[in-house]
Amino acid sequence: MHLTELPSWKALWSHFTHARDWHMRQLFEADPQRARTFWLEHCGLRLDYSKNRITTQTMTLLLQLAREAGVAEGIAAMFAGERINTTEHRAALHVALRNRSDQPMRIDGEDVMPKVRSVLERMAAFASRVRSGQWLGYTHQPITDVVNIGIGGSDLGSLMVCQALRAHAHPRLDMHFVSSVDSAQLKETLRRVHAETTLFIIESKTFTTQETLTNAHTARDWFLRRAQEPQAVARHFVAVSTNLKAVSDFGIDPSNMFEFWDWVGGRFSLWSAIGLPIMLSIGEHNFLELLEGAHAMDLHFRDAPLERNLPVVLALLGIWYINFFGAGSHVIAPYDQFLHRLPAYIQQLDMESNGKRVTREGRPVDYETAPIIWGDSGINGQHAFFQLLHQGTHISPIDFIGSLDSRGSLPGHHEILLANMFAQAEAFLRGRDAAEARAELAVQGLAPAEVERLQAFKVFDGNRPSNTLLLDRLDPRHLGALIALYEHKIFVQGLVWGLNSFDQWGVELGKQLAQAILGELRDELPPAARDASTTRLIELYRRQRTQPC
Numbered sequence: 042m043h044l045t046e047l048p049s050w051k052a053l054w055s056h057f058t059h060a061r062d063w064h065m066r067q068l069f070e071a072d073p074q075r076a077r078t079f080w081l082e083h084c085g086l087r088l089d090y091s092k093n094r095i096t097t098q099t100m101t102l103l104l105q106l107a108r109e110a111g112v113a114e115g116i117a118a119m120f121a122g123e124r125i126n127t128t129e130h131r132a133a134l135h136v137a138l139r140n141r142s143d144q145p146m147r148i149d150g151e152d153v154m155p156k157v158r159s160v161l162e163r164m165a166a167f168a169s170r171v172r173s174g175q176w177l178g179y180t181h182q183p184i185t186d187v188v189n190i191g192i193g194g195s196d197l198g199s200l201m202v203c204q205a206l207r208a209h210a211h212p213r214l215d216m217h218f219v220s221s222v223d224s225a226q227l228k229e230t231l232r233r234v235h236a237e238t239t240l241f242i243i244e245s246k247t248f249t250t251q252e253t254l255t256n257a258h259t260a261r262d263w264f265l266r267r268a269q270e271p272q273a274v275a276r277h278f279v280a281v282s283t284n285l286k287a288v289s290d291f292g293i294d295p296s297n298m299f300e301f302w303d304w305v306g307g308r309f310s311l312w313s314a315i316g317l318p319i320m321l322s323i324g325e326h327n328f329l330e331l332l333e334g335a336h337a338m339d340l341h342f343r344d345a346p347l348e349r350n351l352p353v354v355l356a357l358l359g360i361w362y363i364n365f366f367g368a369g370s371h372v373i374a375p376y377d378q379f380l381h382r383l384p385a386y387i388q389q390l391d392m393e394s395n396g397k398r399v400t401r402e403g404r405p406v407d408y409e410t411a412p413i414i415w416g417d418s419g420i421n422g423q424h425a426f427f428q429l430l431h432q433g434t435h436i437s438p439i440d441f442i443g444s445l446d447s448r449g450s451l452p453g454h455h456e457i458l459l460a461n462m463f464a465q466a467e468a469f470l471r472g473r474d475a476a477e478a479r480a481e482l483a484v485q486g487l488a489p490a491e492v493e494r495l496q497a498f499k500v501f502d503g504n505r506p507s508n509t510l511l512l513d514r515l516d517p518r519h520l521g522a523l524i525a526l527y528e529h530k531i532f533v534q535g536l537v538w539g540l541n542s543f544d545q546w547g548v549e550l551g552k553q554l555a556q557a558i559l560g561e562l563r564d565e566l567p568p569a570a571r572d573a574s575t576t577r578l579i580e581l582y583r584r585q586r587t588q589p590c
C-alpha cells in the first residue's frame with residue numbers, strides 16, 4: 042500500500058495535531074521515568090532519545106508504521122542477499138564484508154564469504170609487510186607515506202576512519218588522501234612525500250572516474266620522473282577496484298590489485314578492500330575490530346525487536362521530524378576532534394542513499410525524503426552555527442556524539458567537552474522563557490524599561506529535539522558499530538519511504554555534461570547548443586586562455 046494510505050501514517054497525522062503543541066519541558070515534568078524509557082544500549086553505544094517531542098504513544102505509532110511499511114521484511118531481504126538495488130539489479134550485501142561468524146552469506150545461492158575472507162587475508166599480508174618495513178621501495182627503503190587517490194565512496198570512509206582512529210596509527214606511516222582534481226591537493230601532497238618511500242593506492246570501484254584517473258596518471262608521471270625505471274611502479278602503486286582490465290590497462294600489475302564486488306556500494310565500501318588505507322594505518326587486528334563492531338551492530342539490527350532496535354528507533358525519530366514537523370535538515374555534532382569528518386561521511390551516506398524523488402516502482406513521492414545532513418565538531422559549532430539552531434526559525438534535530446572514556450585526554454579537557462555537550466542538549470530542550478530572561482536581566486541591575494526591551498532577544502523557545510549518543514570509548518570496535526548504526530538507520534528510512542537507497546543516478550548527469558564541456562574548453566569539440574549562461578562561461582574561459590587577464 043502507498044505510504045500515505047497506511048493506517049499508521051494517518052494515525053500519526055492525527056497524533057501530530059496534538060504533538061506539535063507539546064513542549065519537552067512539560068513532557069519531562071509529566072513523566073519522571075522518561076530518561077529511562079527512551080534509552081537504548083547496545084554494542085557499547087548508549088542512545089538517550091528522551092529529548093525528542095515524543096511520548097510512548099508516538100513511538101507505538103511510529104513502530105506500527107515500520108511494521109506496515111515492511112521494515113522487517115526489508116531487513117531480511119538485505120541479509121538474504123536479495124537484489125534490493127533494483128535499478129542496478131544488485132544485492133547490497135556490505136554486511137557480508139564484516140560477517141565475523143562462520144555462517145555463509147549468499148547471493149543467488151553462492152556463498153560470498155570465501156572470497157571476502159580471501160581478500161581480507163591478502164590485505165592483511167600486504168599491510169603487515171608494509172607496516173613491518175619488509176615491503177621496500179625501489180631504493181630498498183621502507184614505506185613512510187601512503188597516498189590514497191580516490192573520491193566519494195573511495196575516499197571519505199577511509200579518510201574519516203583513519204582520522205578517527207589516529208590514536209591507533211602506525212608511527213612510521215603518514216596517511217594522505219587526494220580526491221579533488223584541483224591539482225592544488227595533489228601538488229601539496231607530493232611536495233610533502235618522497236618517491237622512494239611513498240606507496241600510492243589508486244581506489245576506484247569502476248576505475249573510470251575522471252578525477253581519480255587524472256590524479257593517478259599525474260602521480261605516476263611524477264613518480265617515474267624520479268624513479269626513472271618503469272619496473273619501480275610495482276613497488277609503489279597498488280589498486281583497489283572491481284575492474285581488473287582497467288587496472289592492468291593503467292599499468293598496475295594485477296597481483297597488486299585488491300578486489301571487491303558490484304554488490305558493495307561505494308559509500309558502503311570502507312569494510313572492503315577500499316579500507317586498505319585503514320588497515321595500513323591501524324593494522325590487521327584493529328581493522329578486524331572495526332569489522333567486529335559493525336558485525337555486532339548488524340546482528341542487533343537483524344535480530345532485535347523493532348522497539349529495541351537502535352537503527353530502527355533512530356530512523357523513526359527522523360521520519361517523525363521530516364515528514365510531520367517538516368524538518369528539512371539534520372545535524373551531526375561530534376564532541377570528539379578525531380570524529381570531525383564524521384558529518385561529511387554521514388552526509389554522503391544519507392543524502393546519496395535517500396536523496397531520491399521516486400519510489401522503487403518509479404512513482405514520484407508525495408512526501409519528503411532525506412533531509413539535508415550537515416554539521417561539524419560540536420564544540421566549534423557552538424561558537425558558530427548553533428545560534429541558528431537555538432534561536433533561528435528552522436528546526437533541525439541534532440545528534441550529539443561523544444565518548445565516556447577520557448583516557449588520552451589532557452587533564453580537565455574531557456569534562457569540559459562533555460559538560461558543553463550535555464549543556465547544549467539541555468539548552469535545546471528547555472530553552473529560556475520570557476520570565477527567566479527578565480529575571481536574569483533584572484539581576485544585572487538594568488532599568489525595567491531596558492529589561493523589557495532586551496528580554497525578547499534573550500528568549501530561547503527550546504523544544505528543539507536531539508539525540509545523545511555516547512560511546513564507551515572511541516576505538517575501532519565502537520567506531521565500527523557507530524558507522525553501521527547510521528548505515529542501517531538510513532536503510533530503514535529508505536524502506537519506509539519506499540526508496541532504493543543503493544543507487545545514485547543523481548551523480549551521473551553532471552559527469553556526462555562535464556565530459557562534453559571539457560572537450561569545448563580544450564577546443565576539441567565545437568560549441569554545442571546550450572543555455573546562454575553556460576555558453577558565456579565557456580567562452581569566457583576560452584578567451585582568457587588566449588588573452589590572460
Ligand code: G6Q
Binds near residue numbers: 195246248250
Ligand atoms: C558512492 C558513490 C560515489 C563513488 C565515487 C567514486 O556510493 O557511488 O561516491 O564512490 O563516484 O567512484 P569510483 O569508486 O568508481 O571511482
